[in-house]
Amino acid sequence: MLIEFSNVTKRYPEGHEALRDVSFVIEKGEMVFLTGHSGAGKSTLLHLVTLIEYATRGQVIVNGQNLGRLKRRKIPYFRRQIGMVFQDHKLLHNLSVFDNVALPLVVSGFHPRDLRRRVHAALDKVGLLNRDRAKPITLSGGEQQRVGIARAVVNRPSLLVADEPTGNLDAELSDEIFDLFHDFNYHGVTVVVATHDLRHIERLGKRSLTLSEGRMLKQADSAA
Amino acid sequence: MLAWFIRHLQTMVGALGDLSRNPFSSTLSISVIAIALALPGGMFAALENINKFTAEFEHGANISLFLAPEINIKQAQQLKLSLEEYVAIKHIDLITPDQAMAEFKSRSGLADALDSLTSNPLPFVLLVYPGDEFARSPTKLASLIDELGKLKQVELSQFDLEWIKRLTALLELLTRAIWVIAFILGLGVFLVIGNTIRLAITNRQEEIRIIKLIGGTDAFVRRPFLYSGMFQGLFGGLFALLVIFLLFSFISTPTKALSSMYGIAFSLEPLHLLPSILLVSSGAVIGWLSARVTVGVYLRQFEPGKGQI
Ligand SMILES: Nc1ncnc2c1ncn2[C@@H]1O[C@H](COP(=O)(O)OP(=O)(O)OP(=O)(O)O)[C@@H](O)[C@H]1O
Numbered sequence: 001m002l003i004e005f006s007n008v009t010k011r012y013p014e015g016h017e018a019l020r021d022v023s024f025v026i027e028k029g030e031m032v033f034l035t036g037h038s039g040a041g042k043s044t045l046l047h048l049v050t051l052i053e054y055a056t057r058g059q060v061i062v063n064g065q066n067l068g069r070l071k072r073r074k075i076p077y078f079r080r081q082i083g084m085v086f087q088d089h090k091l092l093h094n095l096s097v098f099d100n101v102a103l104p105l106v107v108s109g110f111h112p113r114d115l116r117r118r119v120h121a122a123l124d125k126v127g128l129l130n131r132d133r134a135k136p137i138t139l140s141g142g143e144q145q146r147v148g149i150a151r152a153v154v155n156r157p158s159l160l161v162a163d164e165p166t167g168n169l170d171a172e173l174s175d176e177i178f179d180l181f182h183d184f185n186y187h188g189v190t191v192v193v194a195t196h197d198l199r200h201i202e203r204l205g206k207r208s209l210t211l212s213e214g215r216m217l218k219q220a221d222s223a224a
Numbered sequence: 225m226l227a228w229f230i231r232h233l234q235t236m237v238g239a240l241g242d243l244s245r246n247p248f249s250s251t252l253s254i255s256v257i258a259i260a261l262a263l264p265g266g267m268f269a270a271l272e273n274i275n276k277f278t279a280e281f282e283h284g285a286n287i288s289l290f291l292a293p294e295i296n297i298k299q300a301q302q303l304k305l306s307l308e309e310y311v312a313i314k315h316i317d318l319i320t321p322d323q324a325m326a327e328f329k330s331r332s333g334l335a336d337a338l339d340s341l342t343s344n345p346l347p348f349v350l351l352v353y354p355g356d357e358f359a360r361s362p363t364k365l366a367s368l369i370d371e372l373g374k375l376k377q378v379e380l381s382q383f384d385l386e387w388i389k390r391l392t393a394l395l396e397l398l399t400r401a402i403w404v405i406a407f408i409l410g411l412g413v414f415l416v417i418g419n420t421i422r423l424a425i426t427n428r429q430e431e432i433r434i435i436k437l438i439g440g441t442d443a444f445v446r447r448p449f450l451y452s453g454m455f456q457g458l459f460g461g462l463f464a465l466l467v468i469f470l471l472f473s474f475i476s477t478p479t480k481a482l483s484s485m486y487g488i489a490f491s492l493e494p495l496h497l498l499p500s501i502l503l504v505s506s507g508a509v510i511g512w513l514s515a516r517v518t519v520g521v522y523l524r525q526f527e528p529g530k531g532q533i
């Protein structure tokens with residue numbers, strides 16, 4: 001398995017318990033939806049997976065690594081195995097589309113010779129190859145999100161984590177985005193997506209995990 | 225190795241680019257750094273010159289042996305020859321009463337009054353130039369003077385040692401004072417650069433956050449700031465050097481004129497190569513250290529569990 005939560009509780013410093021005694025497993029190569037009302041703890045759960053936050057209690061294992069025991073200086077190398085997609089894209093607006101997508105490679109010391117090919121391959125996958133010189137600000141919301149996805153996959157991560165990637169997009173655009181995720185999953189990438197949009201769960205027929213007030217409600221297999 | 229080098233080169237160029245993109249604020253901070261470095265640098269250069277000046281003075285320093293009035297020229301010459309055998313003595317000039325009188329006349333402006341004297345009351349004088357080893361050590365010099373004074377042909381052995389001792393002590397004090405000033409101003413440079421780095425980090429918070437999210441190491445985040453701090457210190461140091469050289473060339477002509485009036489061939493020298501390199505590199509090192517400490521402090525807010533996303 002790729003992700004394992006065992007009795008995980010997350011309490012924020014203010015004392016609010018965002019996750020309570022959460023346990024679940026996500027297997028390698030799965031695509032899983034994470035749903036629940038606003039404030040249920042979806043983002044918090046993904047933050048524990050990507051080590052933006054530490055669990056207060058319980059154990060989080062990702063890719064065989066117990067995150068509570070991971071040394072601080074190893075965190076960057078851990079994060080390079082994960083592609084992250086954010087609702088607000090988190091692109092750097094002073095850089096071109098190409099440079100934004102290249103950033104994970106530059107950061108990990110990728111050889112400049114192969115960089116160009118990799119970046120173009122990632123941009124090609126999201127259909128933005130012809131916009132590589134543009135500044136992100138000149139792109140539409142859907143296009144910016146696709147740049148964010150290209151950046152998340154350019155490192156060929158084994159895990160793709162997305163937190164409401166289509167929050168601001170209309171139905172058609174959000175279908176496109178989810179189809180992209182579906183395609184990555186088809187090619188072997190484990191995908192975890194937090195979303196309000198229950199439509200895709202039925203459409204794509206994948207498992208979903210539902211949170212309510214910090215507790216795991218059901219682990220339904222909607223493909224049934 | 226090559227990739228590593230290219231990456232460093234890129235961040236280096238990037239850091240230079242950042243400095244040139246904010247010409248106003250970077251010129252301002254570099255000027256402040258330059259002033260803070262030029263001050264102690266200029267003081268050290270001035271001190272070097274005073275040292276050189278006194279060394280020249282000490283080097284030409286000689287012991288005057290006023291011989292007894294009954295000594296004639298033959299005896300004086302004999303004494304000169306026998307004293308010149310000593311290792312402690314480099315050489316000796318013999319000044320006859322006539323020469324002494326001539327010089328006295330030309331210098332004192334009392335020529336008319338002196339002309340009215342019927343006989344020359346001045347004795348023979350031996351100007352003894354001590355060997356280098358003795359000239360440099362006040363204690364050895366003192367014992368040499370003492371010994372020469374004991375010779376029966378010598379009436380008076382004279383050397384004005386006190387003022388050199390005092391000057392040496394004063395220069396020592398000055399040197400230390402300048403070190404203290406240099407330290408305080410170096411701290412100032414450290415804080416100025418730290419502040420610009422802090423501002424740069426604040427301006428690039430979003431960028432740092434994203435770089436850390438996609439797996440950038442602290443070293444990667446730090447690198448451009450380290451270069452930026454180093455370049456600020458480096459340019460500040462170069463600028464300081466320029467200021468010192470301009471200042472010295474500005475006062476060098478009047479100094480030369482003044483010293484020639486006193487019959488001393490003395491020309492002002494700005495900082496030498498080694499101290500110049502030291503000044504510029506200490507600027508660079510302070511900049512680098514300051515950036516290192518500042519980034520170290522501010523990077524902590526981007527660690528897990530700090531609610532930063
Ligand atoms: N950094 C934080 N500090 C304190 N409390 C937080 C923090 N982040 C989230 N919370 C709290 O934890 C609870 C869960 O928040 P979380 O963002 O995980 O919910 P969510 O399911 O992602 O909601 P949404 O659908 O609105 O994004 C909320 O009550 C929220 O106020």
Ligand SMILES: [Mg+2]
Binds near residue numbers: 042043044163
């Ligand atoms: Mg959320």
